[in-house]
Amino acid sequence: MRVWNGISFLILFSLTLSHQTSNGYKILGVFPHGGKSHFMVFVPILRELARRGHEVTVISHFPEKNPLPNYTDISIIGAGKIGLNNMQTSMFVPSKIQNIKEHILLSEKGMQNCEALNYPQIQDLIKSNKTFDVILQEHFNIDCFLALNYIFKAPSIGLSSSTIMPWNFDRFGIPNNPSYMPVNLLYYRDEMTFYERVVNTVNHFLHAYVMADYLLTRPADVAVRKYLGENIPSVADLAKNTSLFLINTHYTLNRARAYPPNVIEISGVHLGKPKPLPSDIQKFISESEHGVIYFSFGSMLLGSSLTDQVKQAFMDAFKELPQRVLWKYENETLPGKPDNVMIRKWMPQFDILSHPNVVGFISHCGLLGTIEAFHNGVPIITVPFFGDQFVNAKALESHGTAAILDHWNLKTDSISKALELILQPSVLEKAKRQARLFRDRLMPPMDTAIWWIEYVARNGGADETRPAVVKMPFYQSALLDVGLFILAVISIMVYINYKLLKLILNKLF
The missing domain is CATH 3.40.50 (Rossmann fold)
Structure with a gap:
C-alpha cells in the first residue's frame, strides 16, 4: 500500500511539473x-x-x-x-x-x-x-x-x-x-x-x-x-x-x-523591496538628528564633472544645513568637503530613499530616480539637463513637491532657497500624500505587467x-478630409447665395 502511495505521489508530482512547463x-x-x-x-x-x-x-x-x-x-x-557613468554635465549648453x-x-x-x-x-x-x-x-x-x-x-x-x-x-x-x-x-x-x-x-x-x-x-x-x-x-x-x-x-x-x-x-x-544599507551609510543616516539629503545625477551623468564653481556653490549651501548630505560623487576626494557631507562613487539609491530619515533628494530628474523618490514621499530639488527630465521636473513642481534649478546658472543662493523650500513640513506632507496615492492600486505594477504579457501570449x-484609428492615415484620423468637404460645401453654398442675391438685386435696381 505504501509503495502504491509512493508511486501515485511520483505520478502526481510529474504531472504537476509537466503542467507547469506546458503553461510556460x-x-x-x-x-x-x-x-x-x-x-x-x-x-x-x-x-x-x-x-x-x-x-x-x-x-x-x-x-x-x-x-x-x-x-x-x-x-x-x-x-x-x-x-x-560617461556623460559630462558640460555637454549640455543653452539652446x-x-x-x-x-x-x-x-x-x-x-x-x-x-x-x-x-x-x-x-x-x-x-x-x-x-x-x-x-x-x-x-x-x-x-x-x-x-x-x-x-x-x-x-x-x-x-x-x-x-x-x-x-x-x-x-x-x-x-x-x-x-x-x-x-x-x-x-x-x-x-x-x-x-x-x-x-x-x-x-x-x-x-x-x-x-x-x-x-x-x-x-x-x-x-x-x-x-x-x-x-x-x-x-x-x-x-x-x-x-x-x-x-x-x-x-x-x-x-x-x-x-x-x-x-x-x-x-x-x-x-521597484523591489529595500535592502539593508552598507553599514557606513546606515550609520551616517541613522545618526543624523535632522535627517539626510541624498544627492545624485543618476547612472549616466557624472556629478564629478560639475565645474569647480558649481561644486563650491553646493558645498557652501550644504555646510549651512543642520542635515547631513550623501553625495554620489565619482572621484575619490572632494577638496573643501564640509563635515556633514559623505561622498561615495556608488550608492544604493532606492534603499537610501526608502530610509525614513531621508528628507530630500537632489536629482537630475531622470524618471527612475523620480519614481523612487515619489514612491517614498521624498521632496526633490531637480536639476534637469536633457530629454524628458524637464517634463518630469515640471510634473513634480505641479504637485508642490519639488523645486527646479537651472543647471546653467547654479549659485549658492538659489541652491539654498531650493533646500529651504523642500525642507518645509508642508512640502514633506504633500510628498507623503502623493506617495500614498502612487502606491494605492488594484494590483502592484509588476503583477499588472506580467498579467498583460501572459494575456497577449495566451490569446495570440x-x-x-x-x-x-491606428489603421487610419493621418488625414482621416485628423478629419482633414471631412473638414475639407464641409469647407467645400459651405463655400459652394455661400457662392450660390451670393450669385442669387446679386441676380435679385440686379432685377430690383
Whole structure:
C-alpha cells in the first residue's frame, strides 16, 4: 500500500511539473538601446517572467552576470555605446533647438544599434527554427529590430522606460492634445501659456511626423533591407501592429492622460523591496538628528564633472544645513568637503530613499530616480539637463513637491532657497500624500505587467484592445478630409447665395 502511495505521489508530482512547463510561454525580449537606466526598468520584468516558469530569451547590451533558470542572453555588446557613468554635465549648453538636437542624436545612436542585426548571434537566431509566443520590445529611438516581429510571426508588446516619445502616439492610437500634453523633449507642464501651446503644437507635429519619418523610420527600413532582405514590411507598419504598450508612467506622478485600452501604465515596476544599507551609510543616516539629503545625477551623468564653481556653490549651501548630505560623487576626494557631507562613487539609491530619515533628494530628474523618490514621499530639488527630465521636473513642481534649478546658472543662493523650500513640513506632507496615492492600486505594477504579457501570449495577440484609428492615415484620423468637404460645401453654398442675391438685386435696381 505504501509503495502504491509512493508511486501515485511520483505520478502526481510529474504531472504537476509537466503542467507547469506546458503553461510556460516562450518570450523574446528585444532591447537594443544601450542605456543602462532603460534596461533597469525592463530586466525585473524579464527575471520575474523567468521565475514564473516562462522561457525567456533576451537580446541586450546587459547580459546577466550569473546564469538564471529559464533565462537566456543574446549579447549585442559593441553595437553602439553604453550609457553608464560617461556623460559630462558640460555637454549640455543653452539652446532653443536642444530638443531637435536630441532627436537627431537619438536617431544616430539608434542606427548604431541596428548594426547588431548583422551580428552572427542575431543571424543564427533568425535562421533557427525557434518560435515565440510573444515578443517584448522597447519603443524608443529606432525600430529596425521590429523586423523580428515579422520574421517570427509572433504578437508583440511595446515597452517604454520613459514618458511617451512623440512618435508613439500615432502608433498606438493615443489621443494627443497639445493644449495640455507637453512633448516630453520640451520644458513644459500640463498647464501652458498661449505661447507654450503654440510651441508645443508645432513641436509635436515636427517630432511625431516629419522628423520621425526622416530620422527613425526611413533609416530603419534601410538597415532592415540591408541585413534581412527586401521582403520585410516597413517598420512603421510593424510598429502599428503591436498589441500593447506598457509605459513607465502613472497618473499620480505624470498627470492624467486619455489612454486607450492597449496602453497600460506600470510605473514603479522596477521597484523591489529595500535592502539593508552598507553599514557606513546606515550609520551616517541613522545618526543624523535632522535627517539626510541624498544627492545624485543618476547612472549616466557624472556629478564629478560639475565645474569647480558649481561644486563650491553646493558645498557652501550644504555646510549651512543642520542635515547631513550623501553625495554620489565619482572621484575619490572632494577638496573643501564640509563635515556633514559623505561622498561615495556608488550608492544604493532606492534603499537610501526608502530610509525614513531621508528628507530630500537632489536629482537630475531622470524618471527612475523620480519614481523612487515619489514612491517614498521624498521632496526633490531637480536639476534637469536633457530629454524628458524637464517634463518630469515640471510634473513634480505641479504637485508642490519639488523645486527646479537651472543647471546653467547654479549659485549658492538659489541652491539654498531650493533646500529651504523642500525642507518645509508642508512640502514633506504633500510628498507623503502623493506617495500614498502612487502606491494605492488594484494590483502592484509588476503583477499588472506580467498579467498583460501572459494575456497577449495566451490569446495570440490583443487586437481587440487597439482602437481603429491606428489603421487610419493621418488625414482621416485628423478629419482633414471631412473638414475639407464641409469647407467645400459651405463655400459652394455661400457662392450660390451670393450669385442669387446679386441676380435679385440686379432685377430690383
